[in-house]
Amino acid sequence: MLTHDALIRLCRARDRLRETEGRAPIAAIAREAGLSPYHFIRQFAAVFGATPHQYRIDARIERAKHLLARGNHSVTDVCFEVGFESLGSFSDLFARRVGVPPSQYRRRWQVPSRVGTLPPALIPGCLLLMCGEAASAIFKKH
Known part of the structure; x- marks a missing residue:
């Protein structure tokens, strides 16, 4: 059974994972939550339905979708803005998760001028x- 205090710490950890500029290691976030990495991963997955790593990737992809839909950034800029270090791995992961490559997603959301x-x-x-x-x-x- 999870205590109210433990749930609050997990929610704070979730917020830290959502930050794209921080990129703190999961072990450090687990320490901030007062848990070992092993217990942190297990409790996080039980509460939020995804491991911290999966959650962080999903948050980065969602942020990338938002930036691409606005159309003000190139795919390369978005890749690095959301915390990926390789354009190729970003494009592959984005296409697997979203169903279309980032460049096609960006074109789909561009509004005719x-x-x-x-x-x-x-x-x-x-x-x-x-x-x-x-x-x-x-x-x-x-």
Whole structure:
């Protein structure tokens, strides 16, 4: 049975693992939580459903998805920003976890900068209902 104090320490450890700039070793985070690395990993997995290492990787991938969707960063910049040391391993892991490579994920979330570049599937349905074919003419690239 986990005490309230132990749960609070595990939650603090989870927050530390989510930090991409700190990159503290798991053994150090376990010490901060007042546990041996072995017990820390077991209790963390029991409470959060993933080992600390898996949780840290998931947090980095989520942060990478956020940065890529904003479109302000290159894939290489995102790779290093979220704490990976190798672009190749980042791209492979991202593709395995997300289902598409980071460059494709980034393209998927980029918003067209001009209305004239909207694909027909993105024309609002209410506009199509009101204007019919004239609506698609409005959104055609000139």
